[in-house]
Amino acid sequence: MTEIGSDVQRAARILKSGGIVAVPTETVYGLAANAFDEKAVTKIFKAKNRPAFDPLIVHVADDASLASVAAEIPEAAHKLRRHFGPGPLTLVLPKTAQVPDLVTSGLPHVAVRTPNHPAAAELLGMLTFPLAAPSANPFGYVSPVTAAHVAAQLGGSIDYILDGGRCTVGIESTIVAFTDRPKILRLGGLSQEAIEAVIGPVEVAAESSANPAAPGMLTAHYATKKPLVIGHIPTLLKAHNERSPAVLGFTSNYGTAGEILSKSGDPDEAARNLFAAMRRLDESNAGIILAEFLPESGLGRAVNDRLRRAGADRKL
Ligand code: TXA
Ligand code: MG
Secondary structure, three states: OOOEEOOHHHHHHHHHOOOOEEEOOOOOOEEEEEOOOHHHHHHHHHHHOOOOOOOOEEEOOOHHHHHHHEOOOOHHHHHHHHHHOOOOEEEEEEEOOOOOHHHHOOOOEEEEEOOOOHHHHHHHHHOOOOEEOOEOOOOOEOOOOOHHHHHHHHOOOOOEEEOOOOOOOOOOOEEEEOOOOOEEEEOOOOOHHHHHHHHOOOEEOOOOOOOOOOHHHOOOOOEOOOOEEEOOHHHHHHHOHHHOEEEEEOOOOOOOOEEEOOOOOOHHHHHHHHHHHHHHHHHOOOOEEEEOOOOOOOHHHHHHHHHHHHOOOOOO
């Protein structure tokens, strides 16, 4: 079994010698390797069973490191970083030649962010290279928000798990592309409203398409193993009564077995609790998970996006 610990120096040593380490961030845990070392990056794709067409996010310590991976940074991108970096914001920018094609799946652009987590910052500060890191889960499954989540699925196939506690944001970063006009490719831990307050109206990429701009935005992503249905929960409870349903509710569990994301109706708290709740329900005795949407504002939009994908393409 892969060791879990809080030894940042050990994590740095492993990464310097071409290994792969699970690293905490404020959003979700990432599975990291030296972004400039193709052999190390290959190990990430293998451990996650991730298809090579799905590019990785590169994590940088600061603006100097950003300049080593991004060839050009438009003013609006700078502005967003000044306001929200370090934080749950990923920018898609033209890449430098130093970034291997493997990292970007052959795209001329690189996705890059600076995480806002003390252990991640300390680790990046010890290294002379950026870290390529997708979420530390098997491809298609729910992202991990604790070290134990990582160990449950990738333990044994990675070199070390750096434990940084529970992720405080709980859903992945918001991805903004600057390949043309600014466009949100994935809603995440930074709200659309917050971004628009800084750079004005921003288009949001269509939610499900066969050829999505962010390949990880395929439908049936973030999926539980158990079927997950979204709708009006009292109606769903009646319809699926025979299948041992469990509820994934926003402010209530409707008096049945299940999870409450935020008693007070706070979408940020719901985002923080979402993936752990999905995992618990997936491991419970329930036959089917019944979920409901949050109001479509703030992080509610990003939570709804994850629910939609988890519920996609399921036969009822
Ligand atoms: O919060 C996060 O973003 C976490 C933490 C670990 O930083 N990372 C994460 O990575 O969620 P991952 O690999 O699970 O999701 C990355 C998404 C994928 O949908 C991928 O297709 C997209 O970013 N992406 C990566 N590089 C891209 C690029 N050059 N152009 C467009 N999309 C890109
Ligand atoms: Mg992921």
